[in-house]
Amino acid sequence: MSGTVITITSGKGGVGKTTTTANLSAALAAQGKKVVAIDADIGLRNLDVVMGLENRIVYDLVNVVEGACRIRQAMIRDKRLPELYLIPAAQSRDKTAVSPEDMIVLADALRDEFDFILIDSPAGIEQGFKNAVAPADRVLVVTTPEVSAVRDADRIIGLVEAERKGPADLIVNRLRMDMVKRGDMLCTEDVVDVLAIDLIGVVPDDENIIISTNQGRPAVISNGSNAGKAFKDIALRLTGNNVPFRNFDQNGSFINRISKFLNVW
Amino acid sequence: MNTIDRIIHRNHKVSSKDVAKDRLKVVLVHDRINLSPGRLEELKEDLLDVISAYLEIDYDRIDVSLTDTNRQSSLTAQFPIIGVAYQQI
Numbered sequence: 001m002s003g004t005v006i007t008i009t010s011g012k013g014g015v016g017k018t019t020t021t022a023n024l025s026a027a028l029a030a031q032g033k034k035v036v037a038i039d040a041d042i043g044l045r046n047l048d049v050v051m052g053l054e055n056r057i058v059y060d061l062v063n064v065v066e067g068a069c070r071i072r073q074a075m076i077r078d079k080r081l082p083e084l085y086l087i088p089a090a091q092s093r094d095k096t097a098v099s100p101e102d103m104i105v106l107a108d109a110l111r112d113e114f115d116f117i118l119i120d121s122p123a124g125i126e127q128g129f130k131n132a133v134a135p136a137d138r139v140l141v142v143t144t145p146e147v148s149a150v151r152d153a154d155r156i157i158g159l160v161e162a163e164r165k166g167p168a169d170l171i172v173n174r175l176r177m178d179m180v181k182r183g184d185m186l187c188t189e190d191v192v193d194v195l196a197i198d199l200i201g202v203v204p205d206d207e208n209i210i211i212s213t214n215q216g217r218p219a220v221i222s223n224g225s226n227a228g229k230a231f232k233d234i235a236l237r238l239t240g241n242n243v244p245f246r247n248f249d250q251n252g253s254f255i256n257r258i259s260k261f262l263n264v265w
Numbered sequence: 266m267n268t269i270d271r272i273i274h275r276n277h278k279v280s281s282k283d284v285a286k287d288r289l290k291v292v293l294v295h296d297r298i299n300l301s302p303g304r305l306e307e308l309k310e311d312l313l314d315v316i317s318a319y320l321e322i323d324y325d326r327i328d329v330s331l332t333d334t335n336r337q338s339s340l341t342a343q344f345p346i347i348g349v350a351y352q353q354i
Contacts (some may be wrong), residue, residue: 130337147285147288147289150289151289151292151293151296154297155296157336158297158336180282182279183280183281183282183283184280184281184282185282186282186285186286187282190282190286192291193286194286194289194293195338196335197336
């Protein structure tokens with residue numbers, strides 16, 4: 001078995017990279033895959049809190065890279081799912097504590113054991129980003145349908161190409177169909193048209209995401225939220241299933257599945 | 266801008282998301298090649314200087330623009346040439 005390393009990045013902060021990493025990791029694990037999520041946002045760690053595993057951190061990514069512990073010791077097992085693990089970031093160091101080569105060595109050490117290795121990239125375009133994409137087999141770029149986020153996503157898409165990790169796939173997050181219908185929000189097609197990369201998922205804006213972060217319980221674990229369903233769909237596409245994009249009604253809930261494909265996996 | 270003209274004629278109102286999309290397209294074209302709108306103006310003037318040294322150009326109909334299709338950027342320049350018959354000898 002040789003695992004797939006997927007880096008989730010965005011450029012802009014706050015658009016949903018960590019939420020996406022947490023939910024895709026859980027959804028893939030729920031499919032029966034063996035998954036490890038790595039928080040590469042050293043100094044500003046959040047994947048642990050979003051996954052609800054913050055109380056179990058003993059060792060972190062920097063400890064592993066510096067040889068202060070074995071990889072196994074830094075892995076926190078999420079007991080809610082069969083095979084889901086987290087390697088948290090360090091909180092009291094910064095991005096320079098780890099190099100891109102360190103990340104490649106770590107990912108290579110994990111590939112034999114895991115189906116998927118998901119890396120939560122920090123915001124920005126500096127060392128943290130470079131660390132996160134260095135071992136990637138594929139890159140997912142997360143954006144919201146807003147001017148600043150799309151602009152930053154475009155820059156990141158260019159940098160991913162420059163790092164020879166492209167082309168990236170796009171996730172449009174926090175879509176509000178009510179605003180789209182009023183003409184006050186870019187629709188998915190607008191964003192895809194402007195960024196000109198393949199779309200892998202659309203996630204509606206959903207209060208349940210805040211509730212799930214409050215509880216440390218990724219939305220895909222609790223059944224029923226629209227965002228959770230969207231993340232599950234993305235996880236299915238990542239494992240090669242052709243899942244049609246869902247249709248949204250005014251309230252952002254799914255009324256039916258449409259068979260229109262924007263892309264085929 | 267085409268999109269905004271269409272929206273105005275159809276609805277007598279510009280939707281903010283169409284404004285956003287048009288602005289994004291312009292911004293991204295400049296971002297992708299690292300050429301600010303100001304520098305583009307300087308480029309136009311430099312081009313004009315060079316071409317004017319060889320040909321008589323109709324200044325009012327010059328068109329220099331940046332476009333981007335599927336992440337491939339292009340600079341397109343049109344310099345209409347004034348025919349010999351109209352040149353002063």
